[in-house]
Amino acid sequence: MINFLLENSGEILSKSMEHLLIATISLALGILVAVPLGILLNRSKQAAKIVMAIASVLQTVPSFALLALMIPLFGVGKKPAIVALFIYSLLPIMRNTYLGIAGVNENLIDAAKGMGMTRSQILFKVQIPMAMPVIMGGIRLSGVYVLAWTTLAAYVGAGGLGDFIFNGLTNAIMPMVVWGTIPVTLMAIIVDFLFGILEEKLSPNKKSEVA
Numbered sequence: 095m096i097n098f099l100l101e102n103s104g105e106i107l108s109k110s111m112e113h114l115l116i117a118t119i120s121l122a123l124g125i126l127v128a129v130p131l132g133i134l135l136n137r138s139k140q141a142a143k144i145v146m147a148i149a150s151v152l153q154t155v156p157s158f159a160l161l162a163l164m165i166p167l168f169g170v171g172k173k174p175a176i177v178a179l180f181i182y183s184l185l186p187i188m189r190n191t192y193l194g195i196a197g198v199n200e201n202l203i204d205a206a207k208g209m210g211m212t213r214s215q216i217l218f219k220v221q222i223p224m225a226m227p228v229i230m231g232g233i234r235l236s237g238v239y240v241l242a243w244t245t246l247a248a249y250v251g252a253g254g255l256g257d258f259i260f261n262g263l264t265n266a267i268m269p270m271v272v273w274g275t276i277p278v279t280l281m282a283i284i285v286d287f288l289f290g291i292l293e294e295k296l297s298p299n300k301k302s303e304v305a
Contacts, residue, residue, distance in 0.1 A: 109277075149189075165250060190232025198220065198224045259274035
């Protein structure tokens, strides 16, 4: 087991970086789309129900099936994997953003209006800061999910640590499976830990304590 690591450390590192790149791009795109969409959905509960239902349906599509559906549209490689992972990342972030903004105390919003704040000022200075721990919770969850699901990207030729895992399973090389799995697990733990720290730092209660 250790010999395999020593002999293949360069390739393991390369696959880990490739894995992290795919996951990072997918999650970043998910954040860029899901956070603004979650904020906008607070303007219409009816639209929120429809969009959340569509996102929930997409979330239930089996991973392999969604990746297979991406191939006719985007071919093979990193592009179909990133699009599929982007779709999977949307629901937790969008739902938490919607719930976080909707859950802001109405008294705070009324107080902000009384101070003469505009709608955009209320959003950026009151609602988003108050909702940030909930939003970060969704991003944190998606981050861990995406890192795990990126393993499946190997099936569409995207690379990453999934290559190690599935080649090891196909050829019954257990060290290859183990050293494909360990980096994924470690990355997921580290990402969850870092997002947890960020979530705590962005909490309004934490900020008020520091102040």
